[in-house]
Each structure stands twice: as structure tokens, then as C-alpha cells.
Amino acid sequence: MTSFSDFEFTLLEEGFCARDIVEQKIRESTSSDDKDAFYVADLGDILKKHLRWARALPRVKPFYAVKCNDGLAVVETLAMLGTGFDCASKTEIQLVQSLGVEPSRIIYANPCKQVSQIKYASAHGVQMMTFDSEVELMKVARSHDNAKLVLRIATDDSKAVCRLSVKFGATLKSSRLLLERAKELGLDIIGVSFHVGSGCTDPATYTQAIADARYVFDMGAELGYNMTLLDIGGGFPGSDDSKLKFEEITSVINPALDKYFPVDCGVRIIAEPGRFYAASAYTLAVNIIAKKVNMKEQSGSDDEDDGASDRTLMYYVNDGVYGSFNCILFDHAHVTPIVHKKPKPDEHMYPCSIWGPTCDGLDRIVELCTLPDRQVGDWLLFENMGAYTVAASSTFNGFQKPDIYYVMSRSAWQRMQQIHAQGMPALVEEQSPGNMPGHCGCGSTLELPAKPCATSVST
Numbered sequence: 001m002t003s004f005s006d007f008e009f010t011l012l013e014e015g016f017c018a019r020d021i022v023e024q025k026i027r028e029s030t031s032s033d034d035k036d037a038f039y040v041a042d043l044g045d046i047l048k049k050h051l052r053w054a055r056a057l058p059r060v061k062p063f064y065a066v067k068c069n070d071g072l073a074v075v076e077t078l079a080m081l082g083t084g085f086d087c088a089s090k091t092e093i094q095l096v097q098s099l100g101v102e103p104s105r106i107i108y109a110n111p112c113k114q115v116s117q118i119k120y121a122s123a124h125g126v127q128m129m130t131f132d133s134e135v136e137l138m139k140v141a142r143s144h145d146n147a148k149l150v151l152r153i154a155t156d157d158s159k160a161v162c163r164l165s166v167k168f169g170a171t172l173k174s175s176r177l178l179l180e181r182a183k184e185l186g187l188d189i190i191g192v193s194f195h196v197g198s199g200c201t202d203p204a205t206y207t208q209a210i211a212d213a214r215y216v217f218d219m220g221a222e223l224g225y226n227m228t229l230l231d232i233g234g235g236f237p238g239s240d241d242s243k244l245k246f247e248e249i250t251s252v253i254n255p256a257l258d259k260y261f262p263v264d265c266g267v268r269i270i271a272e273p274g275r276f277y278a279a280s281a282y283t284l285a286v287n288i289i290a291k292k293v294n295m296k297e298q299s300g301s302d303d304e305d306d307g308a309s310d311r312t313l314m315y316y317v318n319d320g321v322y323g324s325f326n327c328i329l330f331d332h333a334h335v336t337p338i339v340h341k342k343p344k345p346d347e348h349m350y351p352c353s354i355w356g357p358t359c360d361g362l363d364r365i366v367e368l369c370t371l372p373d374r375q376v377g378d379w380l381l382f383e384n385m386g387a388y389t390v391a392a393s394s395t396f397n398g399f400q401k402p403d404i405y406y407v408m409s410r411s412a413w414q415r416m417q418q419i420h421a422q423g424m425p426a427l428v429e430e431q432s433p434g435n436m437p438g439h440c441g442c443g444s445t446l447e448l449p450a451k452p453c454a455t456s457v458s459t
Contacts, residue, residue: 007073009043009406011413018042018407022285025405026340026379035287035377037319037402041386043077044412045281050081053273054424056250059257061270063107065234066092068274068387069282073406075099078277080420086234086272090117093126103127107231109193109272111136111152111169118143128229130193132170134181141185148190149182150231151175153216155194155209169194175216179223191229192216195272203244203252206232210253214260217267230261234272238279239384246276275387282386284324284402285340288378289357290316313352313373317380320356320363322396324389328365331388335365340379343372354380358397 010021022040029035053062063084066075070092075085076099085096088110096106103125111132113121121129122144129144131137132152140147154169170178182189192213196205213230220227232253237246261267292314319325327333337354352371356363374380393401408416419425 007076007406009073009408012407012409014410017409018045018283021405021407022283022381026285029287035318035379036400037284037286037317037324039282039284039324039385039390039402039404041071041073041282041404041406043073043281043406043408046074046077046277047081047408047412047416049277049280050078050083052246053276056247057253057271059254059263059269060232061268062273062277063105063109063231063270064277065109065272065274066096067391069278069389069391070095071390071404073404074278074281074386077416080416082419082423084270086274087126090114090120093121093124097124107150107270107272109150109231113139115139115143122146128190130231131178134178137178137182137185137187141187146188148188148229150191150193150229151178151189151216152193152195153209153212155196155212156205172212172215176219176223179216179220179225183223183225189220189225189227191227191231191267192220193231193233195233196235203249206235206249206253207256209233210256210260228267230267230269232269232271234274234276236271236273236276238275238277238387240280241384278386279384280386282384282389282404284319284382284385284389286317286319286380286382288315288374288376288380289318291374291376292316311350313350313371314355315352315371315374315380316355316357317365318357318399319402320358320365320399322356322358322360322363323393323399323401324385325356325365326392326394327385327388330392333388335382335385337366337369337371338381338383339371339374340381341374347372357399360397 012021018040025038025040050062061084063086064075064078065086067088072095075095078085079096079099079101084105084107085092085101086109087093087096087106088108093106093108097103106126106128108121108126108129111130113129113136118129118140127146127148128150129140129147130150130152131140137149140149152169153175154171179189194209194213196209210230210232217227236249237244257269261269294312294314296310321328325335328335343349349370349372352366352369353364354366354369356365390401390404395401
């Protein structure tokens, strides 16, 4: 094992990957009745995402949205890589600053802040913060000594999975009034921010939002403001199975930035990715704790498969919507189960539903899917479970949160240390994620030693 500040991770040697650790943990559980759900999180996958971001959006500095996954391992990995942080509360600011992150790498990106927390930000050197109303301006004027304010504008997020402009963002018309009021209060407006909504499905939304931001910049210049920051928010997909691919979005953003905010215009550009970094790093393993077989009331004929075609299965597992799968309720997620025991080519498949462990009928993970017949004690896997899962999970009904086992390949660890010491490589395009072992094929036949394939190193 090796470690950062307060957590350990398994250092994987060449030829091993995160999925091998999933297999190992499952094998270790065979001699016990305590087959608790667990995560394996590949911190090297976060590094791969960081390099991918730098290649696709070279002008945009990421400020990780801590709310997406506030796990210490994730936050410290990104701190080591030099990202900024989008914090929405005093607690998130405390977490980030506890790792030694400078206040200049934090934006307090919540347009509706509690007064005591504005004062906390002021006392701890966090200056950049968003606003979208006159009341917020007055709160900041009374409670912060040196705020650098960013005006959040509304966008057309009608094509986003999770809409945000219904709650946050000033219209273009009200933006002028807010800028004038800020001038009267003697406040410093340094830029504009927007968010196209989480799970954006139309990249053209970014183009319009960037154009609107340019309009507000020009409006500010008329009032004597010299704005130097553009925050293009989030909405970036975290896995490659999304309808809209990351590079499809960036291929629209980059020309829009070049058109409205040319390289030599003196404007610093940041963004607030969350799920982009965290989603694909986490795999969740859940155990089948109960099972129900439902037969149709009447069968049309006596089939040779002993009624298999008339059978539907209900699987109950030891994590649910009050735990990791809260993303189904809060984030509109659709999760896909993977059976741990690979089905035989001729194995019959059944219509199934998957349910969580609590006593609430709402606790349904999958309404309908097709799976083979599995037994109590068997495992199901869910990939891409790092975003808006553990961060909002609870222990409702007394069901505990899954343990998380962190891993990273040795090559990824060495690359992270290099970036931490020397900064991002000059020719990012030469840094191929394929050079770093990440998730391996599901059909791995590697024989692992009794203990994790880890090497102890000093940091």
C-alpha cells in the first residue's frame, strides 16, 4: 500500500488493473457471510481524464465540482494534478484547503450563500464567488472584505438532463441592473459564469451561452469594469456511453471561445467539471441478498424449458436508492447491471427487476432488464458509479455505505508525481492515456496473489 494524507491505495504493477481487484475482493468474500457491497476506484482513471481534458480544452482550466464526489482520495488526486476547485459551501472549502490548496484555486460557485459562510470565505482568503441577484450583492458587500465577483447568467438548458437555470442565473436584461448596483456598492466584478445544465445533450447551448457572456463582458466594459474571467460551468459527460461525447462538446466550445474570447483578449477561462472526472473511476459490486421468482398466472402450453419463458425474477441487493443509487432519483441516472459470473453461451435469460435492501417500495434500482438466473450470494457489478453516488448516499434503515478500495497503476502514480513537481507536459497530445493501465477487459484470467498486487513505496 501507499498513501496520500489520510487514505491508502493499492499500487498496481504492470499487467494488473482495477477489475482484478474487484475479482480479488469477491474471492476473499467467499469464506464469509458478510458479502457487503463495495467500490473499487481507479485513481489512475482520474489522471487519464485530466490529460484528456488538457488535450481537448487547452485554454480552459478545470475547477473540479466538489459536490460531485467529495471523497478525500478524489479531491487530493486532483489537488496533486493542479486543478482548481468549485466549492459550494464552507465544508467544501474546508476540505479543499485542508489539503493545502491555495485560495486562488477555489471559486465559491454558489449564487445563494449563507452570510456566515461568506464571512468564512473572506477570513480564509477565498475571493472568487458567484452571484445572480441584488440581495447577494448586498450580503457580499457587508460580509466580505475583498470579494472578486463573478456574475452568473441564465442559459437555455432545456435540453439538459438536470436543469439549473430554473434556480440560478440572471437574465441579460437584469445583468445590466446588477452590474450598475455592484458599481454603486463599490464591488469588483471580475467576470461571468454560466452552466448549461448537468447532462447537456446539445453542444450548441455552449455556443449561445459563450456569446451571451461576451455580451455581458461588453456591457461591463461600458460601466467601467475590466472583466478577466469566464467560467463556462459544467455539463460534461463522465463516461463514453453518453449520448453526447466529450469531444463533440469541446469541438463546439473551442471555436466559440476563439470567436468571442480570442487568445490575446486577456480573459482567463475556467470550467466546473464534476462527473467528467469522477464517474468512470468507480465500479460498484453488490451482492444478491434475496430473490423472488414470479410465474405467470396461466401458461399457454407446457414448454420444454420447464416454464422458463413464464418466469420473471426479482433480485434484491445490498445497496439501493437510499445509498449509492440515489443517482437514479437525484441525477436521473440509468444504471446497467453486469453479472459477475459470465453467462454460458446457451444460458437462458430472464426478464428481471433489481431492488435495494430497504423496506421502502421506492427502492428500485432497475425496473426491467434481462439477466440469467443467479442465486443469493452471487454478485452484480455497476460501472461508471463515481458521480453523484457516494456524495449523497445515506444510511437509511441502518444499511451502511459501501467500503471504497482505491487503486492506481504504478505508471499513473509516477506520472502524477511528475505533473505535481513539474506541471503539465508542454506537448499534452503526446501523453496518451493508453500508456497507463486502467480498466481491463472483463474477461481477465489473471491469477492474483493472496494479497492485492501492491508495492509499498514511501511518499
